[in-house]
Amino acid sequence: MSEQKAIYGLLLTGGKSSRMGSDKSLLEYHGMPHYAYLYKLLDSVCERTFLSLRQDQLDLAEGREYILDRDKFRGPFNGMLSAHQKFPEVSWLVLACDLPLMDKASLQLMIENHKQGNFATALATHKTGLPEPLAAIWTAEALMEATTYLPQSESSCPRKFLLQHQIKLLHPEHDDVLINANDKEEFLHSLKKVKST
Numbered sequence: 001m002s003e004q005k006a007i008y009g010l011l012l013t014g015g016k017s018s019r020m021g022s023d024k025s026l027l028e029y030h031g032m033p034h035y036a037y038l039y040k041l042l043d044s045v046c047e048r049t050f051l052s053l054r055q056d057q058l059d060l061a062e063g064r065e066y067i068l069d070r071d072k073f074r075g076p077f078n079g080m081l082s083a084h085q086k087f088p089e090v091s092w093l094v095l096a097c098d099l100p101l102m103d104k105a106s107l108q109l110m111i112e113n114h115k116q117g118n119f120a121t122a123l124a125t126h127k128t129g130l131p132e133p134l135a136a137i138w139t140a141e142a143l144m145e146a147t148t149y150l151p152q153s154e155s156s157c158p159r160k161f162l163l164q165h166q167i168k169l170l171h172p173e174h175d176d177v178l179i180n181a182n183d184k185e186e187f188l189h190s191l192k193k194v195k196s197t
Contacts, residue, residue, distance in 0.1 A: 006090045007111060007137060009042030009049035010067075011035060012079045013057060013097045025060070025097040027187060029194045035097050039064060045107045046093055052079030074156035076134055077146060084143035092143070096134035098180045100190035101197070106172040110137050113170055121168040125175040131167060132178050133158030 013025040013035050025035035035051065043049040051057075051066040058066075070082040076096070083092055093110060095102065106123060114121040114137045122136035146161055155161075172178065181190040 005116065005140065006047050007093055007114070008083075008087060008090050009039075009046035010052055010080065010083050010092045010094045011039050011042055011049070011097060012052045012076055012094065012134060013060065024181065027100075027181070029100045029191055034100065035060060038095055038097060038099070038102060041102065041104055041107060042093060042095060044104060045111050050083060052083060073150055076158055077150060077156055080138060080158070081143060081147055081150075084138075084140065084147070088144070089140055091137050091139045093137045094134055096180060098182060099135060099178065100181055100187075100194055101174075101176045101179055102135065103177055106135070106177045109170055109172060110135075113168060115168070118168045119165045120162055121170065122162060123172055123178060124169045125178050126171050127175055129169070131159060131162045131169060133162050135178060136162070 026033045028034065030037045039049060039051060048065060051061060051064055052069060053060060053066050054069055067079070067083050067086055069078050070085065071078060073081050080092065080094055091114070093107065110121050110123065118137075118139065120131075120136055120138050120142045122131035122133060124131050142165070149161060150156060176193060179190055179193070181187045
């Protein structure tokens, strides 16, 4: 059996946050900007962890490792494939910056159940059973295939891409860890949930 490849963490912070009206990565749920909270979680389970940043976000790095978006692809694939091009041999545990209730146990669940032969390993809610591509481990093989798939596809949706392949699906203990906050109403709802846990 081949040796398990390295798993690096990648926190996607380069989105425009247009529905929220302010940078989602800077919102505070746990007493610090959420990007800092999630980076710390990722860094506790991954060999190395990187922020995925736009050029105008460099001040977020503050000594953390980062990868600049190359602006070659649309949507979340932009950050993911920028990371893949920099380190083409590793698998990436990818997280979106808008997951207020993400926890270390859910990240460990992915790490512990990811096998070398998996195309990808993703969390899914019990309710939908659909893969959450931005709470998932993407292998080098998956990202390499995405690089050739995207220029030929009308969709840049990572979930649609994963649904075309056999992947490992895992259910966290609580579906709430996959709640994402994209507007002010969802932010306040999520903040209330965080405070009640």
